[in-house]
Amino acid sequence: MQTRTFDHVDYLWEDEKADALGDDQLALFLYRSNILGADLRITNYGGGNTSCKTIEKDPLTNQEVEVMWVKGSGGDIGTLTPQGIAGLYTERLRDLKGVYRGLEHEDEMVALFNHCLFDLNSKAPSIDTPLHGLLPFKHIDHLHPDALIAIAATKDSKKITHEIWGDTMGWVAWQRPGFDLGLQLEKCLNENPGIRGIVLESHGLFTWGNTSYECYMNSLEVIEMASEYIKKHIEKEGQVFGGKKIESLPSEERKEKAATLAPLLRGLCSSEEPMIGHFTDDERVLEFINSNDLEKLAPLGTSCPDHFLRTKIQPLVLSLEKSDDLSQTDEVLKRLKPQFETYRAAYKEYYETCKHDNSPAMRxxxxxxxxxxxxxxFTFAKNKQTARVASEFYINAINVMRGAEAISTYIALPRQEAFDIEYWLLEEAKLQRMPEERPLSRKVAVITGAAGGIGKAIADKLIAEGANVVITDVNEDNLMGISGSYNKDIASTTICDVTDPFSIENTYKKACLDFGGVDIVVHSAGLAISKSLEETTLEDWNLLQNVLVKGQFMMIQKGVAIMKKQNLGGNIVNIASKNGLMAGPNNVGYGTAKAAQQHMTRLLAAELGYQKIRVNTVNPDGVIVGSRIWEGDWAEGRAKAYGISVEELPKHYAKRNLLNEIILPEDIANAVFTLVAILDKSTGNTINVDGGMANAFVR
Known part of the structure; x- marks a missing residue:
């Protein structure tokens, strides 16, 4: 096969990879699905559907039967695996035409799909299953390309479809996905034999082929033709969205304002449940939001069901000027609150006007x-991935509006049609099947000194329990060494020198841009110097005070400022040491700094409790395994203090506590998790994680 060049889509088919799959049609179908899903201009995360039909041996009759393999409910073609597909007897699926009772009984068909399963380990079949099964082709793509939806969402969609493709493409009027839409596709094909695909009004595209490659090429060629048609019209017009109304701020100023505003927006968006944020100043976004047509188009809402299911029917456009001073929090809130109240009231009116007797409760x-x-x-949702995907889908919607307005007039779905999909009982059932959220879902944590040792163990624990985490460290090499091991929708990394206010400011700026704000601050950055009074230099003293005490103060001060903006409460956990409670030799600098950390906790717990910001301390002791502190002079200093060798330290520390236990970084992480997720009425407290050191008991 010859490599093709396209201007508007990515040709990603690699003969070598495809040839390695041989004649395995199922593997080729998955390969095609993955490379289609890799191009967001073709379809977004979770959007679209693909299928193939193969001949298999029926395990009951030993006869050869046709089986359709199709993306299952809730899947994503870009990451589709065998575990994400459904396998159904094609003929059984088509036999359902004999029991179908019409549009009013559409939902009952989904349960009947299960009676058509060939593969009993299948993913639940999606509502799009009959759209693939009632068409005869071996390989089928159902995609949501921006260019095609732009054509599908114009007031004269059918006419433009014919203008581009003539008699080679069919067209089906808007209808909610389901069994009847499958019948409409079958009818369109029967009335137009020989067509290469079908445009679904306000919805998307169906294309097909006898082989996986033929199907893939057909999809790309159809999308390319639509894209080229739109491009020519835009070039002819010379502008989009009615031209530019305002200029964007410079990049750094945009990000500065976004980071300042994000916590306020997050707090307002979290009136029902806490939300995680995402920000983008993508060029396509700026072109739309700075345009003359923003006020006209934004209220119309999106057209494609896949878009508004993730973005809501329309956005909130803030009545803020780009030059506004956002540092005046109270004044900005006075302006924002009425805008949110108006949006919520409009959504409630939409719900009350469109709801049915059996509609789920308003979301x-x-x-x-x-x-x-x-x-x-900005986009806000239950987690980072959902917020990011909502952003990507709205960019798709922007692309659709851009194309539709260039060639004709953009038409959004009628509100009732939109409601019937948003509050579809099948969609509600899908939501109810979602796994229970983890304890720290919807929380954002900033952790200092987290590229190794105790800090990294804390980061890993909070991530495992559902939190988004900003992992910070002063050591760039250590950060680079771990950054690739975390999903960007879960964690981000940044250099933070806790002795530098500017570095701290940038750390919180990143937390606000990446996740919308902060809920948990863990000050784990530290170092240890073990010297006698005579040996301790002023430089030693200042270093310990700056990192442990001043660093803690500045991290908390800035973190609390963001928590107050959000008005969602918060958690601060300071990692101190048993050395702040007990006296020992050769420890004046370190022990004094740790004692200051502990008392700062109590002082701030008393000050911040009225705002539901809890401040607690975890005191480790003897964390040798995995701790970077023991890589330096500290180990030699402690060994000298106890009159033993460095090699004897692990045994010494393990045996001196009451439980005779080795203390690991993971033990400290468990204590932090307990404080932020379980002991939700605890503040000003200290948890010792030292195996039991009687001389360090708090009381």
């Missing part, structure tokens, strides 16, 4: 997409 009325002209776009 969170807060916006998902928030537009700040001149600055960028």
């Amino acid at each position: 969170d009325p807060n916006p998902v997409v928030i537009i700040y002209p001149g600055v960028g776009m």
